[in-house]
Amino acid sequence: MTIAQYVAVPANAAHDILSESSDDEGSCADHEVLKEEEEREKLLAGGNGLFGGKPGVKIGKKVRGARGKKKGVRDVVEMMGGKRLGMEEGGEFGLGADSDDEADSEEGEEVDLLREKEVFERKPRRPSVRRILLYTVSLLTFLLLLISASLSLSHRHHSRMVPLDITKDTRLSNGTHDFRPTTLLISLDGFRADFLDRGLSPALTAMANSGLSPRWLTPAFPSVTFPNHWTIATGLYPESHGIVGNTFWDPALKKEFFYTDPARSMQDEWWGGEPLWVTAERQGVKSAVHMWPGSEANDGWGLSYLDHFNGTESLSKKTTRILEWLDLPLPERPQFIAAYVPNVDSIGHKFGPNTTELDLTIREVDAMLTDLLDALDARNLTDLINIVVVSDHGMASTSRERLIYIDEIIDMSLIEHSDGWPLYGLRPYPNVNITALYKTLLAETLADQAKGKKHWDVYLRDENMPARWHFSNNNRIAPLWVVPEAGYAIVTREEYDVDASDKGKYEPAGLHGYDNLHPLMRAIFVAKGPAFRHLYGKGRSRALGLEKEEEEGGDVGIVVEEFGNWEVHRIVCESLGIGEAVGGTNATIKDFAFKAVSDWPVAEEEKGEEGGEIDTSTGTQARESITPTITATVPTSANEGVVSIQTIPADPNPQPNPELPEPGQEGTESPPVENSGEEEKKPEDMNPWEYAKWKAEKLRIALEKWWEGVWVGDD
Template sequence: MAPRPQVIPHRRASSDSSADEQTLCEQTSDDEGYDGRPSGELSEGDHDILESEDERERLLTQKDGISGMFGKGLSGVKIGKRDKVEMKERRKGGNDESSALMYEMEEGIGGASSTSLRSSRSSQSDEQRLHAVRSQRKARRNGLWRRLCIYISIIVLFVVLLSASYRLSTPKDSAAVVNMISNGTSLFAPTTILISLDGFRADFLYRNITPTLNQFIQEGISPKYMRPSFPSVTFPNHYTMATGMYPEAHGVVGNSFWDPTLEKEFFYTDPERSLQSHWWGGEPIWVTAEKQNVRTAVHMWPGSEAHILDQDIAYVDKYNGSELLHIKVNRIMDLLDVPGPKDIGVNADTPRPQLIAAYVPNVDGDGHQYGPNSTEIRQTIANADAMLGDILKGLHKRNLTNIVNVVVVSDHGMATTDVTRLIQLEDLIDPAELSHIDGWPLYGLRPKNISDLDRLYSQLKAKSNDNPNIEVYLRDEDMPEHYHFSKNERIAPLWIVPKTGWAIVTKNEFDVEEGKRRGDVYHPRGLHGYDHEHPLMRAIFIARGPAFPHMPGSLMEPFQNIELYNIVCDSIGLEPAPNNGTLRLPLKPVGHHNDPAGSNETPEDPVPQNSLPPTSASSSPSLATMSVGLDSLSSIAASASGLEDTSPSIDDTILRPTPPNVVSEVPPAQTSGKGKSLWEWLTHKVDEVEDWVEGLVHEHVSGQDKDSDASEGS
């Protein structure tokens, strides 16, 4: 410890010494914490400095208190307390500075100099403290933005989790989740693929060219056939399947028809005359689904482009008759691959559909062009079968075989046509008396003068008595009840309905007499539109999937296609709109397709003519090109003369492929060579039956056939 300085009494006792000098002369020990100034005393300069610092601290504390509301602790009060502690420390430091100044004065530094130095050091200290405060505020601001970003991220995440929890907790959504099934990578709500094979006749399944469809029958449930609705043409039946309503109820009563109220014509191949919503009544299944928040994809289904009931559909593919089958398969698979409602990456603008309805026109197109018994149609049928196989493979690859329902249907069958089964409209009625002709191959007639209706009906009825191959009906009087084809003004008042396999043509379409004389082949080679209950008009229905939990290969009773709408609605949990159907899921099996009693029925095509008996089974290449009518006639003549019948049978004509450039059915006037000589020989050898043969020809063979037979026999 340093030695104590000696006390000089005369300085301490001098009364002329100033207070400061007296203070400087007073000493105390280091242990007493002497700070160079009596307790509680400060100079005026120190007071000014402290007041200035207090004022600055108050201002800084107020500003920091505002920004500190978002800082640590979320309160400006706590920051103020910390600042006060710092202020006290600075004040203590200020006292130390005063002590140093007193020591300098004791060493001989003047009072004015010490005041200037003190002010200079005080200013420098203030600048340093201000710089430190500014740096601290800047650091606080940077920290504030970082904390704000973190808080906002936490809030957003919390809202997302809360929304998801709410969705899962609502009863409606909970039920939907319960009904969803996982394929291992995604959850699938009830989903159905509906495929229509236009023109696929029910007995096409019995030709050993449809392995996929036949296996599909063994895996699902189906009747032997499904009945179309009358008239058995494409647009009315596809819209009936879509609505569950008879054509008379939904208003699309044909592929072409006249609306007397609108005074407009509907024509199915012209979008300008068919794709307006006012033509399409009822509620199709794609509208029903979308109204109930079930997303739908419709691929080329007739009527889907008409924007019916102003309802938007998730996916609508426009008709393209030349689209390749594998493109359709890819389209269906792509729709199934869209993220589902519970998947990451789901997009409300491109949802996964629960209903996919696809239309396939190939079988119908080739059936018209080549005929339902042609070599070409066999390949087309096989191609359609392979397309279905690719769809089923795609489902298997995605582990969706037991998750997605698949329903395969057709709209109608088809019958073979021939020039010998044509009826000239002009031979039945004068077209000049008609204002409109609807439909085809059946004809709906609208007289120019409604007062002529009864007369024209009586005229046609009399001619139908002489020609058993047509039926004549008045819409409001004797239209068959099972047609369900009378309760709509779009249905013409007078109808000529040909028997299955026959067709009515106008002369500008096909001159029957001239065609027979030249040996022309009538096109189309296949037709439909006849009585919907005829075996050749039968369609198909086959279903498989979780909505059809039946024993594989289950057989059910045949039903009409008005039932399809309810079945598909039930398969994806929709509430059907009012319709004519009554059948609901689950379907009721009545047996198994492999039961011995369940034989497959193959109807005759061409349909045997009413007045001609069936031919024998023998055949001869020399007469292979003769028509069915001539086959029957020569068979009768041969039986009467005791000679062997050398004409081909109907079955031989059907089963034996015909080269593309060979006419399969030629009228009698076009035969020559051995065939012609044989006919002359036969007619001379059977004089005893000549009158009978001529009477038969006059009654059942057209005029050209009759003239030809007479010339051959002369």
């Protein structure tokens, strides 16, 4: 029976109807009401307590009271909250009766609908303070864990952009083996700086474009092999380490040094300074040297591994040898490896620098580097091994038309010893007036200058030797020097009695040994590896301090201002995490403090083909100097032939086309460039602790803004 039927009949009739149905339907109605009450309590007093029910009441708990007592509409309404469930004033759901006997299943359905409406329309209770605190603490804990992970990952990535805290005991892993800091130093003898621009050396060029390289590396004077390789190894100028040429006379020892004769050159009395392998071994770093000039002296210097010179050894054998050392077990494996590659120099001497023969050799040497780099990559060592590729000097073309016969200018019978080549060091007999010899040579060169064909200069070691050469403070340096322009050679008729009209092949077709600032003497320096990653990397600007960013997708190299090869010793030591040589070096760059440049200069090439005129200018491009940071004490040979300690001033600022002082004048040094003031530290310049604090502060600010937005949004 519906609610409408109850309303349509008289009150007494309704009573009769209810009475009649009470016997048949009473138990059913009571059961339905109790069932509804149970369901109601399940919702209102359930275990979750979301709507204010008593905590701890379980779903399915039975309603207290007599199961058989019938409930009317009013009881149900009162029990559920009266008017809060929708009762209107002056009426009770529109029903004219309030008797308990008038309840039936239809009323139960109506009440159930009203109860459900109340449940879904009630405003939820505001969370308690304890609950808010609980949620807040949980969220903060999660955020702190997230921040900690972010800092860890960020710092791990950032560690590639700051100087590594390297010690000789630092361990790196390639996934299967541990490696201590390892540096591979490779010398490509005679590889001129602009050879990189020929497009013949993709591996070396790729290293330069993705690593660290100066526009060129300045060799020491004289720009010949043995003095420069020993300068690279010791960090000293030739006047300081004593190897002042490929050939020279020592007046104290009464002996001649001749680089191709081990019997006359491999005794320890010639070799001053402390080479890299001794510096390393002294500090517990195993070293291996493959044919480096000077490494066979002094009974091998106590090296862990030493390969003697073999001019016929193939390039592939060199690669194999280096890899053999790197594949040794950790206790036996060298951390410093130096290897010498003479091919470019020997072919340049024989055929000249502008020939197809030399171009082919450049390709072959680059193929060797490609094989080596591929082998390192296959061993997962690309990011673990520091590779430094250098050369000792450049190369200039020469010919029979560029020979200067000194015996046609002075009487060579007055000369007891002559040193060097293509420049000439003259050591007259004791009773010869050296000043008179100098004036004779000077008058000749001035006469040539007046005719517009001057091709050489003359210097007295103790009077007007250019200070920037650092080539006077050693008695092994001859007192009188004739230095030709690039491409020319000082000879005697006895040595080279040739005529310009001769059609026979002339050798050497390529020479070096000239002014170390001449463009044709420029060498290379290319470095890549974990010790240098703070100076280059993915997305870094090609030059430090510039806003321009390179495209993403790999390591981006950095080009720095040129520097001298006497800096290499310190750079290698820093890459290995060891101290430098005992007694110091002539290095001025400290902690990789290079100066960046924005572009490469235009390379000055030789003019014409073999035998033609060449450009002998040193260039006019202004260059920033490397500010000296130390004054080193270095060994130098004394008159008695004993190595002593002497203070050597910092390297002056070299200028293009310097004015050569007249006899009696001293060379002047340019003042160092002053720092204009401290700049705000960039992330890449911070140490790990400073970077962590900087990163935490940025995250704290971001978190505060986010948290403020969350609470504002809730209001």
